Amino acid sequence: MHLLNRYKWPALIGIAPALVIYLLFAIVPIILSFYYSVMDWDGFTKMKFVGLANFKEALDDPVFWGALKNNLLVVAASVFGQVPLALFxxxxxxxxxxxxxxxxxxGFMPVVISTVIISLVWxxxxxxxxxxxxxxxxxIGLGDWAQNWLGxxxxxxxxxxxxxxxxxxxLYLIxxxxxxxxxxxxxxxxxxIDGASGLKxxxxxxxxxxxxxxxVAVILCISGSLRTFDLIYVMTTGGPGHTTEVLAMYMFDQTFSSTRYGYGSTLSLFIFFFSLALVYLSTLILRKRGD
Incomplete structure (x- = not known):
């Protein structure tokens, strides 16, 4: 008898707590986001069904597209910066x-240091x-190159x-x-023995x-970059003039500062869809290059 079949029920009991936590804190919020995204709700008054109005507003919102562009810059910096350097x-x-x-x-110390501390120090x-x-x-005599880096x-x-x-x-180094x-x-x-050099x-x-x-590292880079929030929030709060605002920050501002839970849920779904799309594309590209 196969080992898995022999210990099937103990294995299911063992993974059940983790599965329940994952369902409650990952799957259920995603399902609720779909529901809230078609509603106009401030968290206090009665919900109002608005259909796809929130999605249309997001697509017509220049701040949304600016945040998406900034997110893509973070993704590119992470994939083409973190992964090659860590591999080197x-x-x-x-x-x-x-x-x-x-x-x-x-090299691993920055990963375990609080993001808030890193943001303040940098x-x-x-x-x-x-x-x-x-x-x-x-x-070094290059005072003319000095900049207002974050302003x-x-x-x-x-x-x-x-x-x-x-x-x-x-993280990727380890x-x-x-x-x-x-x-x-x-x-x-x-x-x-066959004469291959170190480079070969x-x-x-x-x-x-x-x-x-x-x-796997590229997928982790993409998914993590699209969730970037705390570091940028502490360093710049999205400024100056939304130039460093990313989708997670814009979603947070619309959901909790402006109390627009329906629109915030719509933005969270866009983050979810963009993550799936980028991960799928990167997987296709890497598989084709590996074939």
Missing amino acids: FALLINRKLKFGKVFRTL GMMYNSRRGLFNQLLEG DPKWAMFSVCVTIIWQFIG IFLAALQNIPEEIYEAAK RTLYITLPMMRNTIM
Whole structure:
């Protein structure tokens, strides 16, 4: 008898609590969002059915499209910043680099530090008067390059993206290190005997065997980036002039500040649909390149 069939009921009992929590805090809110999205409701008065009016309003809302553009910038910065850098550092540390364990610990520290603390520290570093970056530029004779990093619409989103990249590199670093350590050494030894250089071993052995791990990292990047909220909220509160506002912030503002629960639910559904679409597209692209 198969082991799973033998212990089917104990396994079901074991996963039941987690399944119930997932249903209550993930699936049920999504279902309720569909219901609230066709309603006009301020949380106090009686709900009013408005059909697809909230969806039409969102599609005609320039702030919504601006927030979506900013979200896509965060997604691009995360996918093309966090994943390649984390993979590069993972390959370095995996080569028995001296003090590798120290670098691994230091790289993972930003992941476990409170996002609020990270936002406050980086906000002080970006300060236009006494910030670390402007003082460094002045110290090396490039004072003309000093900027109002978070107050200038040209630089605000760029500055936020740099902080986001720095914060989560460590997460993917640990994921890639775990994948690298699971690749059998015998494969590398055989390739070395055949005369393959270090670069060729990386391109034709390491990366193909890590394809599924890289795909998972990209999916995590996309889903996490579309939920970005707290870091940007603390650093800029979406300013100046909505230039750093993302969909989660706009949804929060419309739902709780403006008490428009129907419109806020509509925005949350757009986040949900965009997440599914981007994850699906990225999965298709990575699978085609791997074939």
